Amino acid sequence: MIYTWAADVAPLLDPIIYEAYYREVPQWRQEKADRIRFSEDRALSIGAYVLYQKALRESGLSTEMCFNLSHSGHYVLCSIADEKEKRTGCDLEKIGTPGMKVARRFFCSSEWQYIREQESGEEQTEAFYRYWVLKESFMKATRFGMKLPLDSFEIRLKDEGAPVLVRMPEHIRGEFYFHEYPQKEKGFFAAVCSEDPEIDDMLRWMTL
Template sequence: MVYTWAADTALLMDEKQYEAYYRQIPKWRQEKADRIRMREDRALSVGVWALYQKALRESGLSEKMVFNLSHSGHYVLCSIADTETARTGCDLEKTGIPRLKVARRFFCRSEWDYIQKKASEDERKEAFYRYWVLKESFMKATRLGMKLPLDAFAIRLSEGEDPVLTKKPDTIEGRFYFREYPEPERGFFAAVCSEDPDMAENLRWMTL
């Protein structure tokens, strides 16, 4: 099973709150946050690790278990598998103006066709962000990240069904599954990709 937690880090914009959480994270993570120039991004870096630590305590899962983190806007996301072997990636993206030129140039043709055939601007925006977080989650699950071109793999979206990976490089072994966690009312989309097909149906919201 892959469990996924989310939290709002807005409270960390308060300097006293930030310092309190900063002191609770490991030294190496503190140093990583110190290298970040923007205050909002430092809060996300500290907040996402605080979420991971709290999720471990709540679930009783070991630090040896596979996990992945993501953040955007002022929200953070953490996925933890109850296994040490199932590769897992998660991604969260704040919505804004969809980068349709990026999708047209770098997505697979089938994915771009799905987006552009949507009847309205809002539907095209939703389709873009669904694809964006799904593709990012797969790239993170493979542990290749941005080394994997966006058009090297394809995902099929169908109404009422989970997304399906229809193409991937032969060098990437294993079977991967997806779970979407759309939160349009909060202004973001999120997704998880894992070799474990058993993923929590809903996000677990947590107060930091």
């Protein structure tokens, strides 16, 4: 089973609260945050790892289990597998102006067609961000990340049920499954991709 948590890092914009959480994370994470220029982005980096630490305590899962982190806007996301060999990726993206030129140039033709055929601008925006977080979560789950061209694998959105991976590069082995966590009222979309077909429906909110 894959479990996913989310949190708002707005409290970490307070320098006193940020410093308190900063002391709780490992030195390598502190150093990573120190290299980040803007305070809002440092808060996301520290907040994502604090969320992971709290999720471990809440779930009782081991640090040996596969996990992945993501952040955008002022929200952070953490997915953890309950089996260490199950590769897992997650992605969260703040809703803004959709990158239609990116989708047209780099997505698969079927994916771009799906976006373009949506009746309204709002529906096109939703389709774009659904694809974006699904693609990012798959790239992270495979551990190839941005080395994978966006059109080297194809995802089919469904009106009902989870999206389906219908094509992927030959050098990638395994079966991958998706689950979406649309949070339009909070201004973001999120998705998880894993080799484990059992992905919890619940997005578990945690206060930092």
